[in-house]
Amino acid sequence: MQLLIDNIGELVTNVAGSGEGGPLGIRRRAALLIEEGRVAWIGPARYAPAADRRIDVDGAAVLPGFVDSHAHLVFAGDRAAEFAARMAGQRYTGGGIRTTVAATRAADDETLRGTVARLRAEAMRQGTTTIEIKSGYGLSVADEARSLRIAAEFTTETTFLGAHVVPPEYADRPDDYVGLVCGPMLRAALPYARWIDVFCERGAFDADHARAILTVGQAAGLGVRVHANQLGPGPGVQLGVELGAASVDHCTHLDDLDVEALAMSETVATLLPGAEFSTRSPYPDARRLLDAGVTVALATDCNPGSSYTSSMPFCIALAVRELGMTPAEAVWAATAGGARALRRDDLGVLRPGAPADLSILAAPSHLHLAYRPGVPLISQVLHNGVPQCQP
Numbered sequence: 001m002q003l004l005i006d007n008i009g010e011l012v013t014n015v016a017g018s019g020e021g022g023p024l025g026i027r028r029r030a031a032l033l034i035e036e037g038r039v040a041w042i043g044p045a046r047y048a049p050a051a052d053r054r055i056d057v058d059g060a061a062v063l064p065g066f067v068d069s070h071a072h073l074v075f076a077g078d079r080a081a082e083f084a085a086r087m088a089g090q091r092y093t094g095g096g097i098r099t100t101v102a103a104t105r106a107a108d109d110e111t112l113r114g115t116v117a118r119l120r121a122e123a124m125r126q127g128t129t130t131i132e133i134k135s136g137y138g139l140s141v142a143d144e145a146r147s148l149r150i151a152a153e154f155t156t157e158t159t160f161l162g163a164h165v166v167p168p169e170y171a172d173r174p175d176d177y178v179g180l181v182c183g184p185m186l187r188a189a190l191p192y193a194r195w196i197d198v199f200c201e202r203g204a205f206d207a208d209h210a211r212a213i214l215t216v217g218q219a220a221g222l223g224v225r226v227h228a229n230q231l232g233p234g235p236g237v238q239l240g241v242e243l244g245a246a247s248v249d250h251c252t253h254l255d256d257l258d259v260e261a262l263a264m265s266e267t268v269a270t271l272l273p274g275a276e277f278s279t280r281s282p283y284p285d286a287r288r289l290l291d292a293g294v295t296v297a298l299a300t301d302c303n304p305g306s307s308y309t310s311s312m313p314f315c316i317a318l319a320v321r322e323l324g325m326t327p328a329e330a331v332w333a334a335t336a337g338g339a340r341a342l343r344r345d346d347l348g349v350l351r352p353g354a355p356a357d358l359s360i361l362a363a364p365s366h367l368h369l370a371y372r373p374g375v376p377l378i379s380q381v382l383h384n385g386v387p388q389c390q391p
């Protein structure tokens with residue numbers, strides 16, 4: 001079965017140097033042929049081959065599917081009241097995570113699975129073809145294992161976040177909780193997890209605890225990612241770089257040494273501006289990172305407490321307006337950048353052989369994603385070459 005996407009006005013390939021050059025590798029008046037779920041051919045529309053099926057996009061822009069490399073979708077309940085309180089002046093401390101832990105533990109599997117399915121579909125409608133999903137609202141051996149088992153039904157990019165916060169029953173003995181995470185909980189998580197992550201922050205896990213957990217996870221074969229430097233300066237970024245993390249996420253409060261360490265490393269800085277938006281906090285400075293040569297990704301941090309959005313276009317618009325990124329940098333960060341943060345060089349790019357994961361915009365250019373914020377510009381999404389249901 002072949003499918004031809006024809007009359008593309010602007011095709012973002014993310015193949016650096018191809019087409020118009022630059023990191024987005026833009027080609028004009030292009031066509032793209034899909035075979036067996038993969039990109040088979042890209043070229044000028046006037047040379048487009050015949051195909052079993054054809055979609056004429058009439059000059060619209062086409063870009064790689066978004067790769068959302070940071071999301072917490074396995075939870076129950078919502079925290080709208082906490083959001084309202086914050087907007088009325090209360091400060092965000094991360095303490096509300098425990099509210100979601102209680103609701104998640106009390107929920108049955110079907111409820112949790114239903115929430116993940118709903119949010120996965122919501123993200124897909126907004127152009128996200130790959131999403132990472134973390135555990136972290138179970139915080140017991142059984143609840144972390146089932147969170148990851150459910151997450152693995154929806155993505156291969158699953159992350160064990162048993163070290164999200166110390167649960168209330170371990171409040172006065174955090175060392176014991178770290179022991180549980182490093183031992184029985186990790187063993188129960190391993191069959192379902194590709195990554196391990198720690199919330200390294202004042203009030204969550206300090207550098208010694210984070211190092212212990214990440215090191216033992218790494219030794220068990222998991223890739224490393226870190227929630228780092230979100231609420232204040234701290235050791236998370238340096239620790240992530242030292243351990244060869246694929247990504248350090250948030251990066252809101254960085255000093256010069258943090259930026260330098262990132263620039264010298266393969267570790268991606270994943271920025272999550274939905275969190276600063278939803279907690280009314282100062283945004284990270286993407287410009288500073290990009291100017292230093294750091295690879296930057298954008299992701300949603302979709303979770304019920306600090307960033308309840310599944311919308312990568314919203315994050316792109318915020319990144320351009322508030323983080324100092326150009327529209328091209330933000331689109332790259334939301335596609336190829338996310339793929340780098342997951343160490344997936346097959347994703348976030350449109351070239352022969354790559355999975356046919358792409359969005360067709362109701363717009364002539366990727367610029368519109370930032371230029372027309374809040375407007376539903378994703379008119380069709382293809383995942384592995386298959387058109388997805390649209391609203």
Ligand SMILES: [Zn+2]
Binds near residue numbers: 070072227301
């Ligand atoms: Zn997060």
